[in-house]
Amino acid sequence: KEMRESYKFGLYLKSFWSDRTEVEEKGDAIIIEKISRNLSESEHVGAAVILALDGAVDSEGKLDRRRTEVYVPNGFVASETAKYTNLFWGASINPKRHDALERLDWAKENGARLVKWIPSIMQFDPGDESLKPFYERLVNHRIPLLTHAGQERSFTQANDELCDPQRLHLPLKMGVTVIVAHIAATGSNEGERDTDRLARMMNQYTNLFAEISSLTQINRLGYLEEALARPEWQGRLLYSSDFPLINMVLASPYWFPLRLTGSEKRQLASIENPWDRDVRLKQALGVPGKVFQRPHLIFSK
Numbered sequence: 001k002e003m004r005e006s007y008k009f010g011l012y013l014k015s016f017w018s019d020r021t022e023v024e025e026k027g028d029a030i031i032i033e034k035i036s037r038n039l040s041e042s043e044h045v046g047a048a049v050i051l052a053l054d055g056a057v058d059s060e061g062k063l064d065r066r067r068t069e070v071y072v073p074n075g076f077v078a079s080e081t082a083k084y085t086n087l088f089w090g091a092s093i094n095p096k097r098h099d100a101l102e103r104l105d106w107a108k109e110n111g112a113r114l115v116k117w118i119p120s121i122m123q124f125d126p127g128d129e130s131l132k133p134f135y136e137r138l139v140n141h142r143i144p145l146l147t148h149a150g151q152e153r154s155f156t157q158a159n160d161e162l163c164d165p166q167r168l169h170l171p172l173k174m175g176v177t178v179i180v181a182h183i184a185a186t187g188s189n190e191g192e193r194d195t196d197r198l199a200r201m202m203n204q205y206t207n208l209f210a211e212i213s214s215l216t217q218i219n220r221l222g223y224l225e226e227a228l229a230r231p232e233w234q235g236r237l238l239y240s241s242d243f244p245l246i247n248m249v250l251a252s253p254y255w256f257p258l259r260l261t262g263s264e265k266r267q268l269a270s271i272e273n274p275w276d277r278d279v280r281l282k283q284a285l286g287v288p289g290k291v292f293q294r295p296h297l298i299f300s301k
Helices: 007-015 020-026 029-040 074-081 100-109 129-141 165-173 194-202 223-229 262-269 274-284 289-299
Strands: 048-051 087-090 115-117 145-148 178-181 208-211
Touching (some): 007 020, 020 029, 029 048, 029 087, 029 274, 048 074, 100 129, 129 165, 165 178, 165 194, 194 208, 262 274
Parallel strands (some): 048 087, 115 145, 145 178, 178 208
C-alpha cells in the first residue's frame, strides 16, 4: 500500500513508458514488451537482464506481504523474457525462504543468469551463518550474486545496516562471485562510507566485483569519477544501466557542467534511446571499453 500510494509509483511507470491505467488493463507483461521493443532500437546495448525481486519473509519462511513493497516473481520474469531474443532474466530469492534451495535449483534449470538481492528491503543479513547451504548451491550452480549495498532510497523504507558491504565476507569466503551494485554508493556504517568499506575488500577477494549503474544520477555525483580513479576498482567494474532510472531526470548529462562542454551536454541529452544515452554519457565521462564488455564475460557462462 505504501508504494502504491507513493509519488514514486507513478514516476516508475512513466519511466517504463506506461501508466497505472495501461498496466491495470493489459497486465504487467506490457512492461516487459516495452523494454524489449525499446532495447531493440538501441545502437549500443544488444540485450538486458531483467531482474525479479523477492520480498521479505515471515517466521515460517513464506512471503510476508505486509512487509513487502514490491514483489516480482521469478516465474513471471522467466516466462515473459523467454518471449524475446534480447532479454535474459535474473532470479531473486530471499535465502530465508523455507524452500530457498528448491527455488534456486529451479532458477538454474530455467536459465537464470544471476541472483539479485536487496537485503535492506528483503530484511535479512547476508552474513547469517544459516545461509551457508544457499551459498554452497550458488557456487555449485556457478550463478553470480548481484546484491545492493549502501543506502537504498527507491523504496519507502529500508534497513540500510543490512546492506553494509562488510556483511558479504561469508559468501565471498565460500567462493560466491559477488557483484555489488552501485559500488555501495551513498551509504555509511560505523562512521565510514560503505564505498570505502567495499574498496578495502577488493584487495582481499578476487571473486568480488562492482557495477556502475546509477553513478550518473544527481544523488551520486562524484562516485563514477572515484570508481574510475581508485586502484581498488581496476579490472573489477561492470557496466549496468539501473533501468528504468536512466529514463528519468535523475540521470542527465546536465549534472556534469565541469566535465562536459555545453555542446556535449546538448548532444547527449538529444539521444532519444535511454540505453544509448546512458552508454554515451558514461563513455563521455571516461568509462573504458572493458567495463562495457565485462558483463558479457560473467553472465554468459
